[in-house]
Amino acid sequence: MLFATLASILALAGTTLAQTPAGFAPSVNKTLDVYYGSTYITPGLMVRKSSTASKPTIGVTGEALTGKYLLAMIGEQFGGATRTTVLHALLQDYTPNGQTLNGTTVLSTTATGPSSYFGPAPPAENPQHPHNYIFLLHAQPDGFAVPASQRSVVQSRIGIDWVKFMADAKLSAPLYANYLRVQSGDNTKRAFQA
Numbered sequence: 001m002l003f004a005t006l007a008s009i010l011a012l013a014g015t016t017l018a019q020t021p022a023g024f025a026p027s028v029n030k031t032l033d034v035y036y037g038s039t040y041i042t043p044g045l046m047v048r049k050s051s052t053a054s055k056p057t058i059g060v061t062g063e064a065l066t067g068k069y070l071l072a073m074i075g076e077q078f079g080g081a082t083r084t085t086v087l088h089a090l091l092q093d094y095t096p097n098g099q100t101l102n103g104t105t106v107l108s109t110t111a112t113g114p115s116s117y118f119g120p121a122p123p124a125e126n127p128q129h130p131h132n133y134i135f136l137l138h139a140q141p142d143g144f145a146v147p148a149s150q151r152s153v154v155q156s157r158i159g160i161d162w163v164k165f166m167a168d169a170k171l172s173a174p175l176y177a178n179y180l181r182v183q184s185g186d187n188t189k190r191a192f193q194a
């Protein structure tokens with residue numbers, strides 16, 4: 001009984017280590033700190049669509065970063081057996097901006113591309129279910145550009161295969177990740193119109 005309990009705790013600890021949803025590739029263990037306003041995103045947190053309209057503040061805790069970083073945000077949805085993905089953001093040139101927030105070394109960019117941020121907007125579905133939105137932070141290779149083979153999917157945003165993108169763009173494995181969830185058909189209004 002005790003052993004069974006310990007085993008299940010250990011199993012749980014093993015599965016909660018990943019900062020990416022179960023089944024999502026690539027799997028990443030280190031947390032990307034993500035804040036929407038004052039809300040800290042713990043991996044898998046369910047949030048309202050209205051709180052995610054503007055791009056989040058991101059960073060890392062406990063590590064000194066140098067160089068440039070690339071952020072991808074990928075929406076993942078399952079309808080029956082079908083998995084679809086949407087590229088919600090691909091933003092380059094993140095660097096530490098000298099600020100800290102709640103212990104997080106903040107990374108920022110003035111870039112709005114290659115693919116600008118657009119917040120989660122899962123369509124109404126019956127039955128309702130949460131959609132995943134995954135954040136991946138990569139070291140940005142010198143001279144990074146979207147490879148020709150990926151230009152049309154980056155432009156359409158639909159059906160991005162991140163493992164293939166990484167290979168084509170010669171990215172190494174993501175360093176940090178996180179994800180949130182938004183319920184399908186969440187039509188909450190924004191608290192502030194800005």
Ligand SMILES: *[C@@H]1O[C@H](CO)[C@@H](O)[C@H](O)[C@H]1NC(C)=O
Nearest residue numbers: 014017018027028029030173
């Ligand atoms: C994540 O942690 C697990 C368990 O310690 C380990 O097996 C796996 O290799 C790690 N993955 C990465 C990408 O570091």
Ligand SMILES: *[C@@H]1O[C@H](CO)[C@@H](O)[C@H](O)[C@H]1NC(C)=O
Nearest residue numbers: 033035038039040061102103
């Ligand atoms: C501060 O960061 C920690 C994780 O490092 C998190 O658990 C906590 O919720 C954050 N607090 C605020 C106020 O953002």
